Amino acid sequence: MIDEIAQAELILILNSDLEQSNSGVALVALSLDRPIATRRVCVTEHLAEEMGPGWVVFLEDGELDGSKLHAALEEARHARTSATPALRGRDWATVARRYADVFESMLSPHMDVQSEIGAQDR
Incomplete structure (x- = not known):
């Protein structure tokens, strides 16, 4: 193609x-x-x-x-x-960084909740 x-x-x-x-x-x-x-x-x-x-x-x-x-x-x-x-912002490095930022932001709240749950169990 x-x-x-x-x-x-x-x-x-x-x-x-x-x-x-x-x-x-x-x-x-x-x-x-x-x-x-x-x-x-x-x-x-x-x-x-x-x-x-x-x-x-x-x-x-x-x-x-x-x-x-x-x-x-x-x-x-x-x-x-x-x-x-x-094509600004559509290069591989920028796209990869943006995806990484999204994934990190999705994990951060989850990790905070897990930390709080672990602290309550102690």
């Missing part, structure tokens, strides 16, 4: 489940400096704001046809103002 994405000029994502979650394919494409074209839903609007102009382009409503795809491609070609999308 990575080879195909790297060879493409624009990645088309039509997942209907994007309203509920994010798309791993979208993030892979963006991490390979490839813009994506997708439907406008809350999640993709936030992703577009985060990535910067031209990295997430929206398809016109209705059935997809050649003219809509061509318009998305032209927007992706001309709207980008940076050579790479703004």
Whole structure:
């Protein structure tokens, strides 16, 4: 999949489940400096704001046809103002640190309760 994405000029994502979650394919494409074209839903609007102009382009409503795809491609070609999308905070080190912080915060209250239980038993 990575080879195909790297060879493409624009990645088309039509997942209907994007309203509920994010798309791993979208993030892979963006991490390979490839813009994506997708439907406008809350999640993709936030992703577009985060990535910067031209990295997430929206398809016109209705059935997809050649003219809509061509318009998305032209927007992706001309709207980008940076050579790479703004992936700040999505690098492996930052993601790992954030997960570690979450896990540590989940353990801390539990450990406090266990300490209190142990102290009561003495």
